[in-house]
């Protein structure tokens with residue numbers, strides 16, 4: 674059992690102890706492959722003729738897919754409106770910052786280096802540079818940033834970024850990877866695609882907070898179809914590259930999970946995170962016709978699945 678909603682479990686326990694029926698109780702647990710599944714269960718007590726309690730009868734439904742789908746639709750709508758709003762603001766702010774940046778620099782240089790004026794203008798200039806950096810990051814998740822599509826082998830893109838990740842990963846963390854060379858060709862901006870992987874892995878590293886941990890990175894081909902088994906509501910039918918990053922860190926509760934892709938949502942200390950890593954990642958993946966799915970539970974780690982459409986006709 675991985676759900677930690679203790680109040681709900683208490684109510685259920687009370688129903689069971691008092692042999693009452695219960696309806697639509699939702700919980701999550703890991704299946705034998707270690708994947709988190711959401712279940713909904715309804716049960717009724719049954720008794721023999723003499724009124725002796727014999728047990729519960731009921732049925733359990735797996736609601737993992739519908740949960741994901743619900744999230745994905747609201748997420749996409751949210752990103753579209755927030756993306757254009759933030760993009761518009763960031764664009765205007767960029768234009769406003771430009772003269773502050775240039776003029777503060779010019780005026781600073783007109784004063785001797787050890788004067789108060791020089792130092793004050795230096796501070797203004799530095800603050801302006803930080804504001805510009807933030808604006809750049811906002812532009813990256815909004816639709817305003819430009820990107821250059823190229824038909825590339827997704828295996829090469831991931832392998833290259835993985836090398837970089839392996840060179841910077843702290844020693845408390847073990848990374849295991851399984852990348853299929855035959856995943857296929859994608860039409861993407863390679864640098865932005867690598868940013869997606871880096872942002873997701875960076876979060877996993879942060880989540881361990883220096884404690885030992887494992888991250889599993891895998892790449893394979895996945896078919897998205899129309900049956901309930903293979904459908905992903907926000908994706909067109911077809912073949913996709915599926916990049917999975919799974920960690921065995923502390924995981925997230927349902928409330929956090931619902932907000933992780935929101936721009937500026939962070940659970941980190943002020944100054945530690947801006948909350949733009951995942952919103953940037955999902956913004957990039959949406960622009961490429963894909964999606965990111967996240968699943969997690971407290972104490973059970975987190976799994977992120979990135980789907981990117983494969984170019985048709987290039988099968989290997």
Ligand SMILES: Nc1ncnc2c1ncn2[C@@H]1O[C@H](COP(=O)(O)OP(=O)(O)OP(=O)(O)O)[C@@H](O)[C@H]1O
Pocket residue numbers: 872876877879880920922923924925929933934938939940941945946947948949950951952974975
């Ligand atoms: N692997 C993970 N395990 C646990 N929590 C996670 C994981 N990945 C993301 N989160 C949660 O999602 C939040 C949002 O992540 P996001 O990358 O968008 O922002 P951030 O990491 O807080 O800041 P930034 O990426 O801008 O430095 C995190 O603050 C954290 O609470």
Ligand SMILES: [Mg+2]
Pocket residue numbers: 872875876946949950951
């Ligand atoms: Mg992050």
